[in-house]
Structures are given as structure tokens and as C-alpha cells.
Amino acid sequence: MLRSFLAGLLAAGLAVAAGSPDAAAQDKKNPPKKKARIAINEPKEAVKDPDFAVQGEYEGTVPNGGGVGVQVIAKGDGAFAVKMFVGGLPGAGWDGKSVLAGTAETKNGKTVATLKTGDKTVTAVIGEGTFAVDESGSSGVLKKVERKSKTLGEKAPAGAVVLFGGEGDEKNWNGGKLVTLSDGKFLDVGVTSKQKFGAFKAHVEFRLPWMPNSTGQGRGNSGVYFQNRYECQVLDSFGLAGENNECGGIYTQHKPLVNMCLPPLVWQTYDIEFTPAAFGADGKKTKNGRATVYHNGVKIHDNIEFPKECPGGQKETAEAGPFQFQNHGDPVVFRNVWVVEMK
Numbered sequence: 001m002l003r004s005f006l007a008g009l010l011a012a013g014l015a016v017a018a019g020s021p022d023a024a025a026q027d028k029k030n031p032p033k034k035k036a037r038i039a040i041n042e043p044k045e046a047v048k049d050p051d052f053a054v055q056g057e058y059e060g061t062v063p064n065g066g067g068v069g070v071q072v073i074a075k076g077d078g079a080f081a082v083k084m085f086v087g088g089l090p091g092a093g094w095d096g097k098s099v100l101a102g103t104a105e106t107k108n109g110k111t112v113a114t115l116k117t118g119d120k121t122v123t124a125v126i127g128e129g130t131f132a133v134d135e136s137g138s139s140g141v142l143k144k145v146e147r148k149s150k151t152l153g154e155k156a157p158a159g160a161v162v163l164f165g166g167e168g169d170e171k172n173w174n175g176g177k178l179v180t181l182s183d184g185k186f187l188d189v190g191v192t193s194k195q196k197f198g199a200f201k202a203h204v205e206f207r208l209p210w211m212p213n214s215t216g217q218g219r220g221n222s223g224v225y226f227q228n229r230y231e232c233q234v235l236d237s238f239g240l241a242g243e244n245n246e247c248g249g250i251y252t253q254h255k256p257l258v259n260m261c262l263p264p265l266v267w268q269t270y271d272i273e274f275t276p277a278a279f280g281a282d283g284k285k286t287k288n289g290r291a292t293v294y295h296n297g298v299k300i301h302d303n304i305e306f307p308k309e310c311p312g313g314q315k316e317t318a319e320a321g322p323f324q325f326q327n328h329g330d331p332v333v334f335r336n337v338w339v340v341e342m343k
Contacts, residue, residue, distance in 0.1 A: 035076050035213035041331040043265055044182050046210040051078060054104075054111050055212075056263045058131040059089055060142035067093045070124075070131050070142055072113070073239035076213035078106035082113045083239055084122075091260050091298040092147070147262060149269040149296035154203055156338035163193050163323065164337040174322075179333050187334040189222050190327030196320035197227065199342035202272045208236045208247075208264045209331045220264060221328035223251065226274055227321030229313040230306050232293060234332055237261040248295045251310045256293075256300035267335075268296055275342075277306065279318040289316075 040046045047053070055074040061067050069089030073081040086098035102115030104126060111126040124133045124142075131142040156162050163172050164187045170176030173191040186207070208220035220236030230250065237246035242259030249255050262268055271294040278287035293301040309316050312326075325334055 037211070038076070038213050039209050039211050039331055041179070041207070041209040041265075041333055042181050046265055049210070049212070050106070051076070051080070051212055052210060052265075054080065054106065054126050056144055057089055057147060058126075058142040058144050059092075060131075060140065062140070068142060069094060071239045072104060072126060072131070074212040078111070080104040080106075080111070080113070080126075081239060082115060084115055089145075089147070090258050091296070094258075096258070146266065147296070149267075151203065151269045151271055151294070151297050152205065152267055153336065154269075156203070157340060160338045160340045161195060161197075162338045163195070164335060166335075179331070181333070184335070187325070187337070189325050189330075189332050189334075192228065192324045193322040196322050197339055197341060198320045199275050200226075200272075201340045201342060202226065202270075202274070202323075203336065203338050204270045204272070204334065205267055205336040206234055206270070206332060206334050207267050208234070208238075208261075210264045211236060211330065217245070217328075219330070220332060221326075221330050222332040223312075223324075223326035223328070224270060224272075225310075225313060225324035225326060226272060226291075227276060227289075227314070228324045229309040229316060229321055230274075230289065230291070231310040231313060231326070232270060232272065234326075235261075236264050238263050248293070248300045250291075250293075250301065250304065250306070251312075253306065253310065254301060254304050256295065257302070258298060258300060260295040260298045260300055262296060270295060271297075276320075277316050277318075283318075285316065 051074045055072050058070040067088035069085040071083045075081060082102040082104050084100040085094040087093045087095040100115050100117060102113055104111055104113035113124040113126055115122045124131050129144040133140050167185045170178055173193055175191045177188045178185045179188045204224055211219045222234040223231040225231045233247055233249045233251050235247045238261045240246050242256050243249055244252055244255040247261040273292040275290045277285050277289040280286050288305040290303055290305055292303050
């Protein structure tokens with residue numbers, strides 16, 4: 001299955017982007033019609049959309065070629081972007097460079113994907129939890145997977161400050177309010193913790209809504225601000241490149257080492273280790289703040305520095321600061337938020 005195709009891909013060291021200049025120019029000449037906004041954070045409602053069952057992650061192995069991972073990203077109305085990763089999914093075997101991009105479309109109840117490189121073409125039928133591949137007479141099946149962060153549901157250790165563990169803890173937040181869904185009561189966006197923190201280790205769980213008709217910064221946008229100064233972006237960046245304004249990015253400053261964003265309506269985690277900036281007696285900064293961040297259990301920032309506060313953040317000072325979960329108009333929800341204060 002795909003052996004010759006992937007061998008050629010690896011030999012060429014090919015890394016194919018999701019679009020091309022020609023395609024971009026064509027889009028400007030014939031812009032697509034604007035789709036109605038869909039923003040669903042209720043799992044029982046999202047599953048009614050047939051596209052929801054198709055989107056997601058698929059993985060398997062290639063004889064004598066190793067692992068392969070595929071991400072199928074919903075674009076609304078039966079259209080999808082497709083990415084195939086050599087070695088496995090991001091954070092789970094992918095070599096970090098070899099990726100093949102394509103598209104998929106649902107017609108008459110059948111979803112077919114097409115990926116091309118040179119004169120080689122791969123087609124796949126997506127459905128019933130499989131990505132069934134056919135390439136030059138060779139065939140094989142990748143199975144749908146639902147990855148979970150290894151820190152998902154991690155309990156607060158002794159001595160931790162629990163900012164949100166369930167109903168009642170909304171009182172720990174200025175503007176705190178609950179979102180009641182079929183699977184629980186969660187913390188809404190647009191809140192700022194009443195308690196302020198200096199150095200810390202923090203655990204945050206969040207869930208992105210189903211917004212297949214939206215793109216870019218209009219798709220599942222929120223943010224985790226620590227000290228209300230530095231933003232770790234929250235966004236439905238599933239299948240995107242992984243930039244500093246996408247999920248896991250430190251907004252405008254640092255892009256993640258790998259895009260670990262999972263599909264919408266899957267619970268995700270940030271585990272953050274933060275050391276604040278230092279200031280002298282004259283109020284001038286002597287050291288930048290630093291952070292190490294894990295997204296879904298994978299390190300995406302390794303002791304990075306903050307040259308200044310992020311846009312929208314409070315000015316850097318020696319004072320401690322609160323957490324803020326940004327309201328950007330999309331129904332993102334949070335749960336299991338706790339902080340261990342450090343010296």
C-alpha cells in the first residue's frame with residue numbers, strides 16, 4: 001500500500017503546502033460564496049452534521065515504509081482539506097517535514113479524497129471510520145483514531161490552587177459563568193481569575209467548537225493569558241501550519257514547535273511552566289519572562305522568552321497577574337484549571 005508513492009515522496013524530500021500561488025490567485029478572481037456561520041459546542045448537535053463523522057485523524061502503516069498519518073479538515077458543505085504525514089501524525093511519528101496535501105469532497109453520500117505529487121495520484125474513500133486508499137492498483141486502509149492528551153483529566157496536586165474544578169468554582173473568576181451542555185457544566189470565556197500569580201505551573205483544559213464554515217481567526221478563537229500579559233493562543237488550527245497566531249502559538253511572538261491541535265470538540269490540554277520577568281529597583285526589566293508549554297502532552301515551547309507583553313495584554317511590571325480566558329465571540333469552554341505556585 002502506497003509503498004512506491006511514499007518512497008518517491010521521501011526520496012524527493014517533498015513538503016507540499018495546502019495551497020499554491022496559482023490557486024490563491026484563482027480564489028481572488030472567483031471568491032467563494034460566504035457560508036452561514038455555524039458555531040456548535042454541544043457534541044450531540046455536532047454529530048448531526050455528516051461532515052463531523054468524516055473529519056478527524058487517521059493512521060496506519062505502510063509495508064516496508066513505516067507509519068502514515070492523515071488529517072481530514074472540514075471546510076463546510078461536504079468539502080475538506082486533507083494532509084498526509086510521512087511517519088505518522090504530528091507528535092506521534094511524523095518526521096516534521098514530509099507532508100502531502102490534497103482535498104476531499106462528499107457527493108451522493110460518498111466522500112473521496114485526492115492527493116497528488118508529480119504524476120502520482122492517491123485516492124481514498126473516507127467513511128465508517130476508515131481512510132481506504134487506492135494508488136496504482138495498491139490498496140490499504142487507515143483507521144480513524146481519537147487521540148487524547150496524556151495529561152487530560154490530571155488531578156490537582158496537594159497545595160495547588162484550583163481555579164475551576166466544577167460547578168461553584170466560577171466564583172473564582174471575575175465575570176465567571178457556566179456553560180451547561182449535555183456532558184457537563186464548564187467555564188465560559190471572557191473571565192479573569194481573581195487570584196494573581198507570579199511563577200507557576202498550570203494545567204488548563206479547553207474544548208473548541210464545531211465551526212466548519214469559518215476560517216482563520218474566526219474559527220474557535222480564544223486565548224489563555226497568563227499574568228494577563230502573555231497569550232497562548234486558542235484556535236481551531238487543526239490541520240494548519242502552526243503559526244504564532246494559531247493554537248499553541250504565543251501570539252505574535254513564538255510559533256509552536258509542532259501543531260498539536262486536535263479536531264474540534266475534543267478536549268485538549270495546556271501545561272504551562274512560567275517564570276515571570278524580573279525588574280530592578282528602578283523599575284527597569286532585567287530579565288525576560290520565560291515559559292515551557294506542553295500542548296496535549298507534547299512540548300511545543302521550550303524555555304522561550306517574552307521580549308514584551310502580547311497584544312491585548314497588560315503592561316509588563318514586577319507585579320503578579322491573573323489568568324484570562326479571552327472572549328473572541330466563539331463558544332470555547334474550559335475545565336480542570338489548576339495552578340501550583342512556585343518560588
